[in-house]
Amino acid sequence: MEEGEMDAAVLVASAEMMLKRLEKAVEEIAAITDYRNAYKKQFCNLSRRIKLLAPMFEELKESKDPIPQRVIEALGKLNLALDSAKDLLRVGSEGSKIFLVLEQDRVMKRFQDTTSQLELALNDISFDEIDLSDEIKEQVELVHSQFKRAKEQFTTTDTELYDDVSTVYHLGADAKVDCAILQRLAEKLQLTTISDLKQESLALHEMVGSSDGDPGEVIEKMSMMLKKIKDFVQTQKPEMGTPTNAKVLYFHGTTKSLVIPDDFRCPISLDLMADPVIVSTGQTYERESIEKWLEAGHDTCPKTQQKLSSTSLTPNFVLRSLIAQWCEENGMDPPKRPAQTSSKPPSTCSASEHAKVVDLICKLSSANLTDQRSAAGELRLLAKRNADNRACIAEAGAIPILVSLLYTHDVHIQEHAVTTLLNLSIFEENKGRIIVSGAVPGIVHVLKRGSMEARENSAATLFSLSVVDRNKVIIGESGAIPPLVLLLGEGSQRGKKDAATALFNLCIYQGNKAKAVRAGVIQTLMGLLTDPEGVMLDEALAVMAILSSHPEGRAAIRTADALPVLVKVIRLESPRNKENAAAVLVHLCNGEQQQQHLAELQEQGMMVPLLDMVESGTDRGKRKAALLLERMNRFLEQQKEAEIQAEAHFQAQMQASTDPSTNAASAVL
CATH class of the missing domain: 3.30.40.10 (Zinc/RING finger domain, C3HC4 (zinc finger))
Known part of the structure; x- marks a missing residue:
């Protein structure tokens, strides 16, 4: 095959691949439905207009004339615009209704940006160079003109709805809300059925995932608002079942409201379990x-x-x-369990086993170090075996004594004590007992001054305890983060992994991120990312991704010159690592210095790797890659406009310098 024929074949293959992508994008958009929110009209219009483009792609696939390279490039821009539209439409279908109203300015800005992106992409397609029927051309031109008009319009949502949402959002969790406001919110947000309320609850949980695991104050306040709406709706409709956190009981004509403890409610459905x-x-x-x-x-x-x-x-x-x-x-x-559930409770400790545990706990308090060491070691093994033992040891009162032993000078007793607490913490009920016993300062003491094994098990214990959200704050305030960062740099491979998982979990809480950055975690993470063996690459990227959402984290990542390393990850590593690297880059390419970083990405040739991520990455990775591509394209367009303006200015200056009338006037002056 000659060079010209080869180029033609590549062009045809490129066109076919692009048309397949476009058809798939429109199919996926068509499958997104149920825009039951304050922007239903806008979402439906966007979806309808995009679906009208499908016949164009079908005709182009059947056309015998080759599609020029310029048109293929324009179709590539359209493909990126469709990906942006798809993400927006999914938010409209599956996202939180409360969030859509609360963030109306950002939502409408996304509508404008997406519409503008679609309009510009269609504008770049030269219809004179492709084989389309007059009917399809007219249809596409109509869609193009609709996008052009739509990008110039800015329609805000219901003002009363926005005011109601803002009012309830800024109230405290215990504040009473006017029933009239709750009634309007339930009706306008279409949160009037169990199905609606559960879908909204799931949407809020999804938001935690898309924010790198950091729920933040906004999501917590929206969850509080949802609980108020749900309680109101279920009080108005008793047939819906038990309200979120209150059950109204009637006693001789009076009512009594009972507050269900938070621990008794499912975090997903918000119902009594x-x-x-x-x-x-x-x-x-x-x-x-x-x-x-x-x-x-x-x-x-x-x-x-x-x-x-x-x-x-x-x-x-x-x-x-x-x-x-x-x-x-x-x-x-009590709430009735589904009939199909047939699980039997585990057996509890026998009387002899309980007696053995009590005897070991007595030895823990002995003045004899040998007895203490032996008892602590046996309890460590018992706590490792099964949940029954963990429950039995805690109920027998071992935890406060183990906590006191964290400060012992005997290395072996200290190791046994902290490891026993680690094993006990695996049992959910024991997490609260350990925290209440005041164990955290002692665990941090071991983390700072214990043997390497004790330090590593302390890190694992902190991770286990920090699974409970409120414990993240307690542990962060205890001074645990700097020694965890130190262990991340100098521990064994297991110790580094324990430290990384503990830091990741603690930094889900926004208040702990700055503590980690100030403790030098970014420099430590960079060392792990550039380690030739790469044994900690997964963990290091996950921690860096969650820290990049914090201003101090971004500043430290920029100072560490992490961009080339992140680019390498996106080129060579696993889909999950690519996802986290892209998440960091999205944060870096936003706000100050974003132009510099976008220029660097362009110089590194990141368009193709990011396009590959959009095609075959993880769901979150696809979103991050598409966002980066959108910003890079916008940056290139701005650069192009600047070059055109500079050239026009230069030509104007040249013309002025060669204009005879201008020269004559200058001579007279």
């Missing part, structure tokens, strides 16, 4: 809700966004018993 189960991260959910979450293809814990090491569900019999006891004390029927 009937069949609580524990996932691998230690969090508890209603079985039906977490099963639906897993069936939808998720592999993370909805509350913490940690990756689940297993999808097995362990019945939380202790919590189920506490819920039943609470219901009985308050004159309520």
Whole structure:
């Protein structure tokens, strides 16, 4: 095949691939439906206009005339614009209705940007150079003109709805809300059924995932608002079941409102749990809700966004018993479990086993170091074996004594004590007991001054305890982060992994991010990212991704000159690592110095690797790559405009310098 024929064949293959991408994008957009929110009209119009482009792609596929390179490039821009539109439409279909109203300015800006991107992409297509029927040309030109008009329009949402949402959003969790406002919110947001309310709750949990696992104050306040709406709706419609956090009981013509403890409610459905189960991260959910979450293809814990090491569900019999006891004390029927659930509770410790544990705890308090060492070692092994032992040891009162032993000068006793606490913390009920006992300062003491094994097990213990959100604040304020950063740099491979997972989990809480950055974590992470063996690459990228959302984190990453390393990751590493590297780059290419970073990405030839990510990356990776491509294209367009203006200015100066009349006037003056 000659060179010209080869070029023609490449062009044809390139055109075919691009048309397939465009058709697939329109098909995926057509499959997105149910825009039940304040922007229903805008979402429906955007979707309808895009679907009208499908016949153009079909005709181009059937055309015998080759598509010119210029048109293929224009279709590539259209493909990126369709990806942006697809992301926006998914937000409209699956996203939080409350968030869409609360962030109306940002939402409408995205509408404008997406519409403008589509209009510019269509404008670049030269219809004279492609084989299209007059009917299709007219249809596409009509869509083009509609996009052109739409990008110049800015339609705000219902003002009253926005005011109501803002009012409730800024109230405290315990503040009372006017029933009239709650009524309007339920109706206008279309949150009037159990299905609507559960979908909104799931949408808020999804937002935690898309924000790199950092729920933040905004999502917490929106969850509070949803609870208020749900309580109101269920009070108005008793047939819907138990309200989120209150049950109204009637006694001789009077009412009594009972507040359901937060720990008794499923984090997903917000309902009182009937069949609580524990996932691998230690969090508890209603079985039906977490099963639906897993069936939808998720592999993370909805509350913490940690990756689940297993999808097995362990019945939380202790919590189920506490819920039943609470219901009985308050004159309520306990929630009924689904008929298919047939799990049996695990056996508890026998009398002899309990006696053995009590004997070991007595030896822990002995003045004899040998007895203490032996007892601590045995308890460590017992706590490692099974959940029954963990429950038995904690209930027998071992935790406060183990905490006191964290300060011992005996290295072996200290190691046994902190490792026993680690093993005990695996049992969900023990996490609260360990925190209440004041263990965190002692664990941090071991993390700073213990043997390497004790330090590493301290890090693992802090990770286990920080699975509970409120513990992240307690641990962060205890001074744990600097020694964790130190361990991340100098521990064994296991120790580094324990430190990294603890830091990641703690930094889900926004207030801990600055502490980690100031402790020098970015420099340590850069060392791990550039290590030739790459054994900590996954963990280092995950931690850097979550820190990049903080201003101090971004500044430190820029100072560390991380961009070339992140570019290399996107070219060569696994889809998950590419996703985290792209997440960091998205934050770097926003705000100050974004022009410099976008220019560097352009120089590094990142268009093709990012396009590959959009095609074959993880779901989150696709979103991040598409966002980077959108910013790079906008940057290139701005550069092009600047060059055109500079050239025009230069030509004007040249013309002025050679104009005789100008020269004559200058001579006279």
